[in-house]
Amino acid sequence: MKKLLPVLIMLFLTGCNVRTLNPVSETGADQAFLIKLSFGIMMFVVAVVCVLFIIFTVKYHENDLNRKDIPKHEEGSRVLEILWTTIPFVLLAILAVPTVMYTFQASNTEAGSEDTLHVDVIAEQWNWTFAYENGKETHKELVLPVDREVVLHLKSTDVIHSFWVPRLIGKRDTIPGEENELKVTPDQTGTYQGKCAEFCGLGHTDMRFDTEVIPAEEFEEWLSEEK
Amino acid sequence: MEFSFNGKSVFVPTDVIAGWLSVLIITPIVLYIIIKNRYWSTILDYTTTTNHRKIGTLYILFSMLFFLRAGVDALFMRTQLLTPENEFWVFQGEKYNELFTTHGTMMIFFVATPILIGLMNVAVPLQIGANDLAFPYLNLVGFYLFLTGGTIFFLAFFFNAAPNMGWTAYAPLSTDSYTPGPNNNFYIFGLQVSGLGTIFAAINMMATIIRLRAPGLTLSRMPLFPWATLITSFLILIAFPVLAIALLLLQFDRLYDATFFLGELGHPVYWQHLFWIFGHPEVYIIALPAFGIFSDIISNFSRKNVFGYTSMVISLTLIGLLALMVWVHHMFTVGLGAFSNTFFAITSMLIAVPTGIKVFNWLFTMRRGVISMKAPMMFALGFIPTFVMGGVTGVMLSSAAADMQFHDSYFVVAHLHYVIIGSTILAAFAAIYYWYPIMTGKILDDTLGKWHFWLFLIGFHLTFFLQHLAGLDGMPRRVYEYTQEDGVWSYNFISSIGAYLMAVSMLFFLWNIIKTHRSGAKAGDDPWDGRTLEWSVPSPPPEHPFERMPVIDRRDMFWWSKINNKPLPVAKNPRPSPIARRTFQPMFLAGSLFILSFGFIYGWVWVQILGGILSLSTFVIRAFSDERTEAYKREEEENEQ
Numbered sequence: 001m002k003k004l005l006p007v008l009i010m011l012f013l014t015g016c017n018v019r020t021l022n023p024v025s026e027t028g029a030d031q032a033f034l035i036k037l038s039f040g041i042m043m044f045v046v047a048v049v050c051v052l053f054i055i056f057t058v059k060y061h062e063n064d065l066n067r068k069d070i071p072k073h074e075e076g077s078r079v080l081e082i083l084w085t086t087i088p089f090v091l092l093a094i095l096a097v098p099t100v101m102y103t104f105q106a107s108n109t110e111a112g113s114e115d116t117l118h119v120d121v122i123a124e125q126w127n128w129t130f131a132y133e134n135g136k137e138t139h140k141e142l143v144l145p146v147d148r149e150v151v152l153h154l155k156s157t158d159v160i161h162s163f164w165v166p167r168l169i170g171k172r173d174t175i176p177g178e179e180n181e182l183k184v185t186p187d188q189t190g191t192y193q194g195k196c197a198e199f200c201g202l203g204h205t206d207m208r209f210d211t212e213v214i215p216a217e218e219f220e221e222w223l224s225e226e227k
Numbered sequence: 228m229e230f231s232f233n234g235k236s237v238f239v240p241t242d243v244i245a246g247w248l249s250v251l252i253i254t255p256i257v258l259y260i261i262i263k264n265r266y267w268s269t270i271l272d273y274t275t276t277t278n279h280r281k282i283g284t285l286y287i288l289f290s291m292l293f294f295l296r297a298g299v300d301a302l303f304m305r306t307q308l309l310t311p312e313n314e315f316w317v318f319q320g321e322k323y324n325e326l327f328t329t330h331g332t333m334m335i336f337f338v339a340t341p342i343l344i345g346l347m348n349v350a351v352p353l354q355i356g357a358n359d360l361a362f363p364y365l366n367l368v369g370f371y372l373f374l375t376g377g378t379i380f381f382l383a384f385f386f387n388a389a390p391n392m393g394w395t396a397y398a399p400l401s402t403d404s405y406t407p408g409p410n411n412n413f414y415i416f417g418l419q420v421s422g423l424g425t426i427f428a429a430i431n432m433m434a435t436i437i438r439l440r441a442p443g444l445t446l447s448r449m450p451l452f453p454w455a456t457l458i459t460s461f462l463i464l465i466a467f468p469v470l471a472i473a474l475l476l477l478q479f480d481r482l483y484d485a486t487f488f489l490g491e492l493g494h495p496v497y498w499q500h501l502f503w504i505f506g507h508p509e510v511y512i513i514a515l516p517a518f519g520i521f522s523d524i525i526s527n528f529s530r531k532n533v534f535g536y537t538s539m540v541i542s543l544t545l546i547g548l549l550a551l552m553v554w555v556h557h558m559f560t561v562g563l564g565a566f567s568n569t570f571f572a573i574t575s576m577l578i579a580v581p582t583g584i585k586v587f588n589w590l591f592t593m594r595r596g597v598i599s600m601k602a603p604m605m606f607a608l609g610f611i612p613t614f615v616m617g618g619v620t621g622v623m624l625s626s627a628a629a630d631m632q633f634h635d636s637y638f639v640v641a642h643l644h645y646v647i648i649g650s651t652i653l654a655a656f657a658a659i660y661y662w663y664p665i666m667t668g669k670i671l672d673d674t675l676g677k678w679h680f681w682l683f684l685i686g687f688h689l690t691f692f693l694q695h696l697a698g699l700d701g702m703p704r705r706v707y708e709y710t711q712e713d714g715v716w717s718y719n720f721i722s723s724i725g726a727y728l729m730a731v732s733m734l735f736f737l738w739n740i741i742k743t744h745r746s747g748a749k750a751g752d753d754p755w756d757g758r759t760l761e762w763s764v765p766s767p768p769p770e771h772p773f774e775r776m777p778v779i780d781r782r783d784m785f786w787w788s789k790i791n792n793k794p795l796p797v798a799k800n801p802r803p804s805p806i807a808r809r810t811f812q813p814m815f816l817a818g819s820l821f822i823l824s825f826g827f828i829y830g831w832v833w834v835q836i837l838g839g840i841l842s843l844s845t846f847v848i849r850a851f852s853d854e855r856t857e858a859y860k861r862e863e864e865e866n867e868q
Contacts, residue, residue, distance in 0.1 A: 017714065032632075039623060042622060057608060071530050075535075077591070085584055096576060107565035160495055170631020197636065
């Protein structure tokens with residue numbers, strides 16, 4: 001047990017800082033909310049099943065008293081069956097409504113105003129290129145201003161990749177010959193891990209990048225710097 | 228390792244050398260055992276017979292072998308992921324990609340699918356009172372196609388050419404522009420050949436269940452495993468041809484520079500649609516028979532009939548129908564638009580309803596029963612909470628907006644292992660313990676079975692539970708390493724320990740089989756006090772066990788005949804039934820397709836022509852031979868007398 005304790009503490013600590021549940025944007029927060037909501041509903045289901053499971057296996061397992069018993073024939077129960085058909089519908093409805101809402105919201109990637117920042121994200125085997133409107137390009141480093149809406153235009157030059165910054169927003173694939181978009185407004189400064197989530201060949205594991213969210217003035221300064 | 232050969236230096240990775248060495252060690256041992264025990268006649272018997280039980284046993288045997296191979300791949304993966312930035316043997320980069328591709332493909336196509344077809348072969352005809360499947364010859368052909376496909380895929384590694392684009396083979400990565408060489412051709416031909424066998428098996432099961440049921444055994448009196456088999460067969464018949472088409476298109480892209488999945492005219496997302504239109508029903512193809520098995524086992528070991536039989540059948544059908552219209556939930560991040568994403572999110576959520584109905588019916592089957600904790604029942608009991616956990620993460624995944632976070636992360640890896648191991652693999656073990664007397668006439672040791680169960684279940688949860696958290700913490704799937712600051716090492720470390728525990732549990736299983744065959748204890752007839760017809764015949768059943776057809780007038784007829792102390796009534800006239808004959812033709816066809824496939828994989832035109840001629844000639848041979856002639860002659864003579 002003594003050896004296990006540090007492991008358990010470690011688990012607990014890492015469990016608290018799960019990246020996708022600590023989002024730094026509103027869209028990310030919506031997705032985290034959905035994760036938590038669905039988790040809550042589902043834990044209720046698991047709990048009901050586990051309680052029934054434990055009661056039935058403890059109460060009705062074979063012992064010396066009932067070894068010779070022949071249980072009574074039982075066709076079913078209409079009431080019970082209606083019950084466990086309708087309750088799931090209710091539970092699913094609770095989940096379905098916000099799902100539909102947030103899915104439509106996440107799909108709306110039109111720029112909200114003229115102030116919106118546009119960044120081209122070009123994925124290739126095995127590199128990320130981020131191109132800003134003024135022609136500035138970076139590799140494996142996405143710099144964004146805080147509290148300003150940004151639309152990412154996701155493209156690929158070879159195979160399918162997937163743009164994923166767990167703390168910022170869920171992923172979206174980059175598909176050769178297509179353009180996908182993501183709209184997000186980061187609301188906390190910091191450096192966040194970015195990864196390629198779609199398996200893309202030999203260098204998939206190393207296809208990472210950093211997302212740096214910095215204050216607006218710093219960002220303007222950085223953007224005008226020659227590279 | 229570098230070798231000098233004819234003045235040229237050849238590079239052979241050490242894992243391939245180790246693979247060949249293990250073959251060199253194992254082959255003589257196996258040969259020695261065969262020669263020492265004079266197994267030749269048994270082998271000849273099993274490989275040429277068209278008897279359903281023997282073919283089923285072969286399906287299960289080879290699926291188990293493939294299971295061990297793919298399991299070893301998994302152990303290598305888990306060892307590579309043991310600690311941050313670990314470097315285990317050669318399994319970084321390309322070799323790791325080959326590992327997970329082989330593991331995934333083999334487990335789905337050459338373990339989960341065929342092991343269930345094997346169990347159907349063993350049990351379904353006996354459960355419905357049929358003497359054999361409707362088309363025994365086709366059955367053997369189907370088995371050989373599976374074995375050939377599996378072997379082609381299995382061999383890829385030994386030629387240092389294991390497929391490396393993931394078991395989903397997403398284009399354009401899977402086209403020859405990005406993965407040249409023979410590697411991924413092995414995937415195409417392995418799956419194409421075995422997929423054809425699966426289609427044959429499905430047709431066979433449908434015809435058998437629809438045509439060969441015992442008199443009085445209406446569909447509404449049929450046990451649930453044949454029911455699940457029937458619905459699964461329809462799913463196979465719809466899904467597998469789609470895979471065949473997708474593979475054919477990919478083959479043309481790879482071998483003849485067609486551009487179905489890339490370039491101006493093609494589109495990479497076509498592949499994803501085709502693959503998942505096949506792939507999602509496939510998930511239910513391997514889950515529904517498992518549900519059927521558990522229904523039978525839970526009812527049998529609770530000594531009680533299935534609770535809510537009608538709703539069980541209806542929910543099987545509904546799951547089958549819904550399975551065909553949810554495939555886009557694998558593609559939520561592709562960018563198909565909000566409408567299609569929400570539509571498929573809702574249909575995916577709906578699957579939870581019939582599945583939930585089944586779970587509660589299983590629970591209430593046990594209520595007021597007498598639950599006998601034998602090894603098969605232990606696996607069924609382990610299945611319920613495990614599968615429910617996999618099911619609920621499935622509902623979480625179906626929430627399209629949230630799926631943008633889950634997708635392609637370890638959360639998905641955890642989910643899919645919870646549902647596939649939770650249903651299919653646990654069902655396969657349960658069924659092997661349950662029907663072992665039918666397959667071999669012997670019964671597996673219960674204590675060892677329980678060791679196997681507990682170690683496997685604990686190892687399983689250790690391995691996969693924490694992977695949910697690793698995924699939520701941003702660990703993408705299909706990566707061979709992670710860094711210290713990713714903060715996922717503790718999850719991965721425990722996960723690997725769990726994997727080793729599962730490996731240990733398999734040793735108990737193997738030892739159980741060896742021990743059972745050494746001690747030679749006979750199972751006797753009806754060892755589990757069964758309810759369904761397969762237990763009304765001796766174990767192992769003779770060929771044509773239902774020479775006199777039992778007449779059925781209710782569900783679980785055999786059980787009631789025992790309770791009421793009345794023998795099963797039998798029909799006056801025997802029913803003409805399929806005739807079992809030895810035949811080498813399917814073996815010949817398998818060999819021809821093997822040659823043909825290698826011709827295509829390596830682009831050797833003359834081998835292609837040779838394989839093609841040989842394969843076609845099997846059809847000619849088949850057209851001019853009829854294994855039933857002898858039996859007809861005998862019948863005619865009998866009639867004349």
